[in-house]
Amino acid sequence: MAIIPTDLLDRIRALERQVRELMGSANTTPAQNRIMGGEVVIGEQGRLRVRTSGDQDLLYLGRVQPDRGEDEPQQGFVVRRDDGSLALTVWTAAPDTLPVQPVQVIDRRGNVVLADDAALGGLARPYVPYPLPGPASADRWESTGATDWTTLHRGPGIVQHPRLYCAVAAEGGAGAEVRLLVDGVQLGPVGGPGDGLVLTERVRAAYGATVTFEIQARVATAGDTVRCRPLALYGVQS
Numbered sequence: 378m379a380i381i382p383t384d385l386l387d388r389i390r391a392l393e394r395q396v397r398e399l400m401g402s403a404n405t406t407p408a409q410n411r412i413m414g415g416e417v418v419i420g421e422q423g424r425l426r427v428r429t430s431g432d433q434d435l436l437y438l439g440r441v442q443p444d445r446g447e448d449e450p451q452q453g454f455v456v457r458r459d460d461g462s463l464a465l466t467v468w469t470a471a472p473d474t475l476p477v478q479p480v481q482v483i484d485r486r487g488n489v490v491l492a493d494d495a496a497l498g499g500l501a502r503p504y505v506p507y508p509l510p511g512p513a514s515a516d517r518w519e520s521t522g523a524t525d526w527t528t529l530h531r532g533p534g535i536v537q538h539p540r541l542y543c544a545v546a547a548e549g550g551a552g553a554e555v556r557l558l559v560d561g562v563q564l565g566p567v568g569g570p571g572d573g574l575v576l577t578e579r580v581r582a583a584y585g586a587t588v589t590f591e592i593q594a595r596v597a598t599a600g601d602t603v604r605c606r607p608l609a610l611y612g613v614q615s
Contacts, residue, residue: 419438419439422439422440422450423439423440424437424438424439424440424441425437425438425439426438429459431459433457433459433461434457434461435456435457435459436455436456436457437453437454437455438454439452440452441453441454441455441468443470443472444472445472445476446472451468451469451472451478453466453467453468453469453478454466454467454468455467455468458485460485462483462485462487463483463487464482464483465481465482465483466480466481466483467479467480467481469495475495477495477496478495479492479493479494479495479501480492480493484584486584488584488585489502490502490503490537490584491503502537503537503538503612504535504537506534506610506611508608508609509607511606511607512606515546515548515604515606516604518546518548518604518605518606519604519605519606520549520594520602520603520604520605521594521595521596521602521603522596522599522600522601522602522603523595523596524595524596524597524598524599525595526556526593526594526595527593527594527595528558528591528592528593529592529593529594529605530590530591530592530605530607531589531590531591531592532589532590533587533588533589533590534587534588534589534590534610535585535586535587535588536580536582536583536584536585536586536587536588536612537584537585537612538580538611538612538613538614539579539580539614539615540577540578540579540580540612540613540614540615541559541564541576541577541578541579541580541610541611541612541613542576542577542609542610542611542612542613543557543564543565543574543575543576543577543578543607543609543610544573544574544575544607544608544609544610545557545568545573545574545575545592545605545606545607545608546573546605546606546608547568547569547570547571547573547574547594547603547604547605548570548603548604548605549569549570549594549596549601549602549603549604550570550596550597550598550601550602550603551570551597552569552596552597552598552601553569553570553594553595553596553597553601553603554567554568554569554594554595554597554603555567555568555569555573555574555592555593555594555603555605556568556574556592556593556594557574557576557590557591557592557593558589558590558591558592558593559580559581559582559588559589559590560582560588560589561589561591562581564576564578564580565577565578570603573605573608574605577613579615580612590610592605592607
């Protein structure tokens with residue numbers, strides 16, 4: 378048998394080791410859940426789609442349905458809760474009638490609670506009322522001398538918040554009272570001259586319902602007079 382030089386055997390062993398290392402590297406998939414100093418590009422009408430452990434859609438970023446036309450896909454952003462209900466969207470469900478995409482925040486019951494106006498810009502929801510200017514002189518406020526509850530102010534409102542803040546100024550004799558009714562039912566406590574009526578209470582009405590607000594007053598003693606003026610009526614968060 379021919380004598381093989383020792384240095385050649387060492388070289389063969391080194392080559393075998395390098396081959397094993399290369400084969401191991403080829404079978405090892407590098408981590409692909411981190412991007413260091415780069416970016417992810419999704420093009421050609423593609424989208425990023427995230428699903429829950431229950432195989433429900435959670436997020437779409439990119440192409441969303443419906444398309445704007447046969448050759449015009451819609452690009453947008455849709456986020457759902459893990460129960461499948463919509464939570465946040467930048468898309469239009471009717472591209473033919475509403476081509477501009479509004480930004481919408483939806484509560485868990487499907488009500489749009491925050492949105493921009495897709496037609497003219499600005500705020501679409503919630504509706505924000507302006508305080509109504511009223512007489513500055515108390516002599517011109519609505520008044521009553523009745524000892525029974527008497528409606529002095531009445532008007533409609535759209536419920537968009539779970540609670541209501543109300544402030545009413547009142548002047549009159551001792552013991553006079555002022556209260557707020559919502560659809561004929563008293564809301565919160567009564568107020569009176571001096572501090573007036575100030576309350577923040579839950580409104581027992583469905584979102585979007587139109588209700589009737591009434592401000593009533595009465596005196597404690599016949600011959601007295603009580604006057605009142607609404608100052609604020611706002612929907613507020615829970």
